Amino acid sequence: MPIFRLPREIAFPDPELAEDEGIIAIGGDLSPQRLVAAYSCGIFPWYSEGDPILWFSPDPRMALHLENFKYRESLRRVVQSGKFELRIDTAFPEVIKSCAKAPRPGQSGTWITADMQNAYVELHRLGLAHSFETYLDGRLVGGLYGVSIGAAFFGESMFHHERDASKVAFHALVAFARKHRFHFIDAQQPTKHLASLGARELSRRDFLKQLADSQQQPTLQGKWTDLA
DSSP: OOOEEOOSSSOOOOGGGOOTTSEEEEOOOOOHHHHHHHHHTTOEEOOOTTSOOEEEOOSSEEEEOGGGOOOOHHHHHHHHHTOSEEEESSOHHHHHHHHHHSOOTTOSSOSOOHHHHHHHHHHHHTTSEEEEEEEETTEEEEEEEEEEETTEEEEEEEEESSTTHHHHHHHHHHHHHHHTTOOEEEEESOOHHHHHTTOEEEOHHHHHHHHHHHTTSOOOOSOOTTOO
């Protein structure tokens, strides 16, 4: 399949036309309008510093349906202990910077480039990107961030400086998503870690059908700090 070069106007090709590894388009920009359009049709940017912007719609896709979340006893004990303080949308720039610096097995760099950080901080300012943060003794030690459109949360990345800190943040995201009737949390690429928490692989076609349903629901826009 060809890789489409994006025009200046905000438009994406049918994600079903993506190559086997998921690449669907190249070029464009990281404006809020283009990012919202991309996520709404199951596409996200993923590229390295110095490369052109690449847009992906992988097959299979990993997603967590909230009823499948595995709340293991070890995690339950950590959450109930109150060891970590949980906050939402109070340190988004710090979370995304920490995610960019987090070491990734098999990767020498990060896809969370300076341009990506600026783009998602702007989405956060617009109330469309959110962070879940864990603190220990007042110090940020773990967290995650992602994009929320309709009844879907698109998870982007997580980090931890203390054991279980990112898992506690993920548990908080699941609880929040359940409370506000989200349909699923998109995990994008399959990982053993997310599979251990209950995420499962879907065909691109099934994911896009579920995504279309989720986009019929209103977006919970704005800061989520007081909505947990």
